[in-house]
Amino acid sequence: MSDVRQHADDIHDQFSDHLDVTVEDVEERLATLVDEYKVPMDEARRSVTNHYLEEAGLDREDLSSGSSEAVNVEEVDEPEEWVDLTAKVIELWDPRSDAVAQVGLLGDPTGTIKFTKWAKSELPALEEGGVYSLQNVVTDEYQGRYSVKLNSTTIIEELEEELEVGDDTSEIEGALVDMQSGSGLIKRCPKEDCTRVLQNGRCNEHGEVEGEFDLRIKAVVDDGLDAHEVIFDKDATEELTGLSLEEAKDMAMDALDTTVVADEIADDIVGTYYRIEGPTFGRYVLADDVSELDGPADAEQLLIKARSM
Numbered sequence: 001m002s003d004v005r006q007h008a009d010d011i012h013d014q015f016s017d018h019l020d021v022t023v024e025d026v027e028e029r030l031a032t033l034v035d036e037y038k039v040p041m042d043e044a045r046r047s048v049t050n051h052y053l054e055e056a057g058l059d060r061e062d063l064s065s066g067s068s069e070a071v072n073v074e075e076v077d078e079p080e081e082w083v084d085l086t087a088k089v090i091e092l093w094d095p096r097s098d099a100v101a102q103v104g105l106l107g108d109p110t111g112t113i114k115f116t117k118w119a120k121s122e123l124p125a126l127e128e129g130g131v132y133s134l135q136n137v138v139t140d141e142y143q144g145r146y147s148v149k150l151n152s153t154t155i156i157e158e159l160e161e162e163l164e165v166g167d168d169t170s171e172i173e174g175a176l177v178d179m180q181s182g183s184g185l186i187k188r189c190p191k192e193d194c195t196r197v198l199q200n201g202r203c204n205e206h207g208e209v210e211g212e213f214d215l216r217i218k219a220v221v222d223d224g225l226d227a228h229e230v231i232f233d234k235d236a237t238e239e240l241t242g243l244s245l246e247e248a249k250d251m252a253m254d255a256l257d258t259t260v261v262a263d264e265i266a267d268d269i270v271g272t273y274y275r276i277e278g279p280t281f282g283r284y285v286l287a288d289d290v291s292e293l294d295g296p297a298d299a300e301q302l303l304i305k306a307r308s309m
C-alpha cells in the first residue's frame with residue numbers, strides 16, 4: 001500500500017460512519033495536495049480532514065482517535081480521553097439545554113458517573129435501567145467530577161445482562177474544620193452547560209458575564225483519620241445554615257459586600273460536628289444527607305473507632 005493510500009485509509013475510517021465517501025476520493029484529495037502542490041503529508045492530512053469535518057458538520061472532538069480503551073467507571077480520572085464503558089443507566093435527568101439529547105447517571109460495579117449525550121449525535125435513546133456497551137465516549141472533568149460525553153462516533157449496544165452498580169456513597173463523621181474560598185454567595189456563568197463559578201465577574205471560558213447567584217459551601221471535614229473535602233450545593237447549604245438564597249442576597253445587598261454571607265456561614269458551622277452522607281465525585285463528597293452531632297461525645301466515639309481500625 002502506498003503512503004498516500006495508507007493515510008487515505010486512516011482518514012476514511014474516521015469518516016465512514018458519517019459520510020458517503022470512498023477511500024479513492026480521500027486518496028485523490030491527498031494526492032493532489034502532496035504531489036501537485038508539494039504540501040507536506042501532515043499538512044495535507046489536516047487539510048483533507050478539515051474538509052470532511054466541514055462536509056459532515058462535525059467538530060474535531062467528534063472524531064475517534066480509534067484507540068478507545070475499555071475502562072471501569074472508577075478508572076475515569078483524566079479528561080479528554082476516549083474510553084469504552086459497559087454501564088447501566090441509573091437515572092435520566094431533564095436536559096437543561098437544547099444541545100443535549102439525554103443526560104443522566106451511569107453506573108457499573110465500581111461506581112457511578114454522569115453522562116451527556118449531544119443532540120447532534122443523533123444516537124438512539126438510552127432507557128433507564130438498560131445496560132449498554134458504550135464505545136468511543138469522551139471523558140470530561142469539572143471541579144473534580146468526571147463525566148462522559150456520548151458523541152456521533154459513539155457506538156451503543158444494548159446488552160441482555162444484569163449489571164450490579166457499585167455503591168460509591170461516602171459516610172463521614174467528624175468536625176467541620178475549615179470552609180474554603182469560593183463558599184457562600186457565589187455567582188455562576190449563565191451560559192448553557194457552563195455554570196463555572198465567576199472570579200471577579202469573569203468566567204474562565206466566557207469572559208465577563210452577568211452571573212447568576214448561587215449558594216455553595218466547600219468545606220473540610222476531619223473524621224480524626226483523614227480530612228475530606230465536602231461540597232454542599234444550594235439546597236444542602238440552605239438546610240445546613242437555615243439561610244435561603246434570597247436572604248443571602250438581601251444580606252449581601254445591605255452590606256454591599258457578598259463576603260458577609262461566607263463569614264456568617266463560617267461562624268455558624270466551623271467547629272461543629274456532622275454526619276455527612278453522599279456520593280463521591282473525584283476528591284469531593286457531595287453532601288446529600290447531613291445531621292449535626294453533639295461534638296465531644298461523638299468525638300470520643302470517633303477516637304475509639306479510630307483506634308479499633
Ligand SMILES: [Zn+2]
Nearest residue numbers: 189194203206
Ligand atoms: Zn462560562
